[in-house]
Amino acid sequence: MASVELKDLSVNDLIERIEELEVKQEKLILSHKVTQLENPLQIRSGRKELARLKTQLRKRELEA
Incomplete structure (x- = not known):
């Protein structure tokens, strides 16, 4: 998800x-x-996406 799309989302x-x-x-x-994933990089990309969302949420908390 692009940062432009994140800015459009509400809290x-x-x-x-x-x-x-x-x-x-x-x-x-x-x-x-349990069983090896077909694409283990999904875990890394999910973690990064979660960090992006949390960063955007924290940024909005500090602005308010």
């Missing part, structure tokens, strides 16, 4: 996306521990 949308990605990330990690 509630950011929180929802963060919660969804956290659940998805936990499932990916668990499934990777």
Whole structure:
């Protein structure tokens, strides 16, 4: 997701996306521990996307 798209999201949308990605990330990690993923780089990209969302949310908290 591009930073331009992140700026268009509301705070509630950011929180929802963060919660969804956290659940998805936990499932990916668990499934990777049980059986190897076809593309283990999904874990890394999910972690980076989660960091982007949290950064944008924190930036908005500091601006308010």
